[in-house]
Amino acid sequence: MSKFSDYKNNIINPKVNNIRRNWFKFSRNQLSVYGLIIVCLVLFIAIFAPIISPYPESAGKYINFLEASKPPSTSHLFGTDIFGRDVLTRIFFGYRLSLIMAAVVLSIVVPTGVVLGLIAGYFRDTWIDTVIMRITDIFVAVPPLVLALAVCSVLTPGVFNAMLAVSVSWWPWYTRIVYGITSSLKNEYFVQAAEVIGAKSANIIFKEILPNCISLILTKMSLDIAWVILIGSSLSFVGLGAQQPTPDLGSMVAEGSRYLPDQWWIAIFPGFAIMIVVLGFNLLGDGLRDMFGSEGV
Secondary structure, three states, X not given: OHHHHHHHHHHHOHXXXXXXXXXXXXXXXXXXXXXXXXXXXXXXXXXXXXXXOOOXXXXXXXXXXXXXXXOOOOOOOOOEOOOOOEHHHHHHHHHHHHHHHHHHHHHHHHHHHHHHHHHHHHOOOOHHHHHHHHHHHHHHOOOHHHHHHHHXXXXXXXXXXXXXXXXXXXXXXXXHHHHHHHHHHOOOHHHHHHHHOOOOHHHHHHHHHHXXXXXXXXXXXXXXXXXXXXXXXXHHHOOOOOOOOOOOHHHHHHHHHOOOOOOOHHHHHHHHHHHHXXXXXXXXXHHHHHHHOOOOO
């Protein structure tokens, strides 16, 4: 029976065997497993925030000065802010906003950066390569946070404009990574064989080269979610991101910092929440890097 099972897993169903092999590589790093648990927990909180939050009304324009600035207690585990809103509830909804922002930003920067990198890498040493990569170098020369702050400063503060600012500063990194992979794969035999049989450039780029970039792209995406959340929180901290009363972790830290050290819970708990989600995605990204063998991220 065991021999038949081995035969089935290795020959009949190789995908199962491949999943098990990848999970073994991933689980060898205990911290990566902890990161996966943290990410799953944060996703659960963000999705079901209206249901599991103790005071869902605190996510809106709710004001109750009778409950204002109360320290952590059994009724408010993380205390309340100066408007009487439950800090724990606002953290739950802050997670939701942060993940939405990360999803929107990556849905913009990943396709843009990957396509430009594929085109520049495939047409290397041509004017197309020169134009794309020189523009990319200009954006890369400016630190992402500085560029995001510059873009936000000329736009109206808000969540949408913060997403746009982060997107403008983040796409070049995917272009650089995919450009390097495409440049090296262009001279491989499977690409040359496709060119010999007359395959179109688009087919070669997206059907032959792109699949070989997927593992590296996924690894970088898992790491970049943490950075997007961190930069988005930074923009809100300086007043260029989400505006009150929208629950945002960065703006909660900024508001609570004015009342330190007496009302420490208003700033400390949202700051700790940012640290947890950033740590979780970084640990998860390290595990994916080990699993895929992505050394270039």
